[in-house]
Amino acid sequence: MNNQPLQTPDFRHDYLELMQRKRLYSGLILIVFVALLMSGFSLADSRNAGSFVDGWRNVFDFPASVLSEASAKVTQLPGHLVRFFPALVETVNIAAASTLLGSMGAMILSLLATRGLARWPRLIPLFRRIMDIMRAMPEIVIALVLIFVLGGGPVPAMIAIAFHTTGALGKLFSEVNENASLKPIEGLQSTGATWGQRMWLGVIPQVAPNYLSYALLRFEINIRASAILGFVGAGGIGYELKNAMSWGQGKYDEAAAIFLLLFAAIVLFDQLSGHFRTRLVKGAKA
Amino acid sequence: MTMIATDDLKGTADRLFARKRRMALAVPAMILAYLVFTFFAFDIPGLSERASIDNARALVADTYSYKTHVTRQNRTGEVSVAIEGERKGSYPDGTAPDWVSLGDETVIDLEGGHLVTFGINSVTYSVPGYGVITATPGNSGVELVLPGAEVPDWINASKTRVSITTEAGRLSVTKARSEVFRYFTGWELFFFTLDSPFHGKSFGELTRMVLSDTSTFPAILHDIWHNSMWQHGQVVWALFETVLMAFLGTMGAAMVALPVAFLAARNFTPLRTVRFVIRRVFDFVRGVDGLIWTIILARAFGPGPLTGALAILITDTGSFGKMFSEALENVDEKQIEGVASTGAKPLQRYRFGVIPQVTPIFLSQILYYLESNTRSATIIGAITGGGIGLLLTQAMITQKDWEEVAYYITLIILMVMAMDWFSGWLRRRLIQGDEGGH
Numbered sequence: 001m002n003n004q005p006l007q008t009p010d011f012r013h014d015y016l017e018l019m020q021r022k023r024l025y026s027g028l029i030l031i032v033f034v035a036l037l038m039s040g041f042s043l044a045d046s047r048n049a050g051s052f053v054d055g056w057r058n059v060f061d062f063p064a065s066v067l068s069e070a071s072a073k074v075t076q077l078p079g080h081l082v083r084f085f086p087a088l089v090e091t092v093n094i095a096a097a098s099t100l101l102g103s104m105g106a107m108i109l110s111l112l113a114t115r116g117l118a119r120w121p122r123l124i125p126l127f128r129r130i131m132d133i134m135r136a137m138p139e140i141v142i143a144l145v146l147i148f149v150l151g152g153g154p155v156p157a158m159i160a161i162a163f164h165t166t167g168a169l170g171k172l173f174s175e176v177n178e179n180a181s182l183k184p185i186e187g188l189q190s191t192g193a194t195w196g197q198r199m200w201l202g203v204i205p206q207v208a209p210n211y212l213s214y215a216l217l218r219f220e221i222n223i224r225a226s227a228i229l230g231f232v233g234a235g236g237i238g239y240e241l242k243n244a245m246s247w248g249q250g251k252y253d254e255a256a257a258i259f260l261l262l263f264a265a266i267v268l269f270d271q272l273s274g275h276f277r278t279r280l281v282k283g284a285k286a
Numbered sequence: 287m288t289m290i291a292t293d294d295l296k297g298t299a300d301r302l303f304a305r306k307r308r309m310a311l312a313v314p315a316m317i318l319a320y321l322v323f324t325f326f327a328f329d330i331p332g333l334s335e336r337a338s339i340d341n342a343r344a345l346v347a348d349t350y351s352y353k354t355h356v357t358r359q360n361r362t363g364e365v366s367v368a369i370e371g372e373r374k375g376s377y378p379d380g381t382a383p384d385w386v387s388l389g390d391e392t393v394i395d396l397e398g399g400h401l402v403t404f405g406i407n408s409v410t411y412s413v414p415g416y417g418v419i420t421a422t423p424g425n426s427g428v429e430l431v432l433p434g435a436e437v438p439d440w441i442n443a444s445k446t447r448v449s450i451t452t453e454a455g456r457l458s459v460t461k462a463r464s465e466v467f468r469y470f471t472g473w474e475l476f477f478f479t480l481d482s483p484f485h486g487k488s489f490g491e492l493t494r495m496v497l498s499d500t501s502t503f504p505a506i507l508h509d510i511w512h513n514s515m516w517q518h519g520q521v522v523w524a525l526f527e528t529v530l531m532a533f534l535g536t537m538g539a540a541m542v543a544l545p546v547a548f549l550a551a552r553n554f555t556p557l558r559t560v561r562f563v564i565r566r567v568f569d570f571v572r573g574v575d576g577l578i579w580t581i582i583l584a585r586a587f588g589p590g591p592l593t594g595a596l597a598i599l600i601t602d603t604g605s606f607g608k609m610f611s612e613a614l615e616n617v618d619e620k621q622i623e624g625v626a627s628t629g630a631k632p633l634q635r636y637r638f639g640v641i642p643q644v645t646p647i648f649l650s651q652i653l654y655y656l657e658s659n660t661r662s663a664t665i666i667g668a669i670t671g672g673g674i675g676l677l678l679t680q681a682m683i684t685q686k687d688w689e690e691v692a693y694y695i696t697l698i699i700l701m702v703m704a705m706d707w708f709s710g711w712l713r714r715r716l717i718q719g720d721e722g723g724h
Contacts, residue, residue, distance in 0.1 A: 133699060
């Protein structure tokens, strides 16, 4: 106390110096980051088949030719929309079924991988690694292998998406599980309930709204994934799109109809799931 | 009066319970009904006809084993030995592994007593416990002589082709050529191809070579990097390209979305029309979806990492824009007021009142997308042709290089997990370091 106290100007000086150094570092990091990004783009450009400078004028050529052909044959458009609607339904069905299967798998795996709830606490790391690997697996990898074995169609896509969904939702679900109250479980245990009963009656009612909210978000993502998998031969609207595209000019009106359907479906389900998710979250708060 | 109230309450409770019970049964029943519907809609009962068990067996066997072909052209008598029957895996003329002895008569030892001899005129296969099978290729086809009268089911014989499959290997004889396949476990020539001087050396031997003469080390690396069978160099480049696509796409999208998101946030843009237009633009680029952007961009730029990066960039600009503007709408006004009370100008208010609040949220979203986009980049690469996705589809199209497919799948999983770990690590570092407020 009796030592010479620091004077305000000292503080001020120290503080300003510190701030200056911090700002310098931030600036340097920003410069390095921008340089990295620029060199990354130029590297990507040099390894690309066509370069950005040559190609950017052509970006709108393809959409323009699709649009012009579609507008020339605009009378056929409603017919195409009706014709490709079943394919869209198949794509949505693939997404829905795989989301359902994936959620169920994720529910079981996440309960087995949550501390305090696990059936076999020693095996928690094992189940976590299983989820990590399932999550890391891109859908297309499984789909391509399964198409070779099972033939084309919706089943390979469904299995592939469900597999990845299980891992992705499993991680989110186990985060939800960690916040679940253990009291109902203890209560159930005191009545002699089995592990399955404890989970089904004690945990699931607590976490169901959050599960549902994540599953809806996943459903949205899975519709896109299922359209992409169709493009590599797994049925649905993606498959029709690939066919229409490979015909090239002359079938672009069909491609336009498919684009339209896919776009409408994605936006519709985005809005629907967004609406229900806000309701779920608000309901949980009340 | 209280009695009635209790009765009422009881009645309500009973009704509520009954409804709960109905719900508890109805939801699983609906899910079950839907799954039954898809079971038939996706024609799962008919799957067994479409599924090919042979394909599955070949796929699984090929991922952990490989076969060496010993082939004789029956007319010229020329014998060649090649791993997987590929030119890249051929033994140089006149050389063979030690279980094949070349000469006028080529003797192939399949171990366990199985012995195949390519004689001058005929091919003999001595199977232990069965006897000697002789197949003579001639002008009219292949003549088969068996020790027994009956043809066992592991021998498949027709007039033009004889094929014998045992646990030691496979022999097939046609008019033009005789061929023996011997199976080995493992991935063939993973480090060195046959033309490399280091082929067949053990790890210890290689270490000793490097220790005695350090100049061999670059040569060893060169041979591994340019391995023509596995193309390690190209694979590393492809992995790098995939990560590059994800990085450029994510960061580019974040940079584009950040300023535009302010225009879409209610508390920063009072003009309704501007907000409305910007939001619809976000919805549009998100709704068009990466698949369609990929198709459009691939038409303009051709296949490659730039196309993939731009497709990710455009799609995610929509996602980031939406999330960023929502985060901006939820900022705490008090901090901005506090900064404003010191006489800060609007730009300074943003810099010190808003940015510190939203940086952690933005960063964690960007880093989450970086990991998820590594997976998207693999998928986009498989569609347009670029990165590891392209190598994967190329290996699958051949329908026989399944060991390479397994290798690529392993690499993809490791790559995604590494990115997951990296983004998590970065998130913890940056956001913890940022809790001070700046």
